Amino acid sequence: QVQLVESGGGVVQPGTSVRLSCAASGFTFSTYGMHWVRQAPGKGLEWVAVIWYDGINKDYADFVKGRFTISRDNSKDTLYLQMNSLRAEDTAVYYCARDRQQRLDHWGQGTLLTVSS
């Protein structure tokens, strides 16, 4: 069965960097686009970024352009989100999700990132 497991969250200071990972299994990772979506405590879902199956085409939400970079390693079935210049408002649970024809059909359990001094 499809499984997505995020890691890399924790407590970090403002202005620092962190890389989130999402390990995929149960499907042919290299043939699917993948997303990052975040959810601040008590708030709604916020789309962050998408990367297509080949790792070449990517799109980002306006609020993260220039600070976050989505990437993937198809040889390791792993998705990444490099996050730089972190701010308190980046505090959220970060989910990875699989794309299937513009719908997010499988989600991981999420990893909590807290940006605080």
Add this chain to the structure above:
Amino acid sequence: QSALTQPPSVSGAPGQRITISCTGSSSNIGGGYDVNWYQQFPGTPPKILIYGDTNRPSGVPDRFSGSKSGTSASLAISGLQTDDEADYYCQSYDSGLSGYVFGTGTKVTVL
């Protein structure tokens, strides 16, 4: 500010039918992009409920249905059950933003 607007809350008695609206614009729903709906319980990831405007994944009860007209979409829940208490989100693609967008979310309460 989300490109898709939903009512913050909707409530109904057990057995009733409720609808949740999702209002967009010509750059997303009105542009013909698919609308998908997700259900989320506290502390758990979202789960897809409706895809491609009206389709249910296997395992989703037929009490849940989706529709779309113009720049808006709706999720209907008939025969409301206490287990339906959750947050619901619509989602589409926005050509103006060149990215995906979620609705503001709706909390469903069963009275």
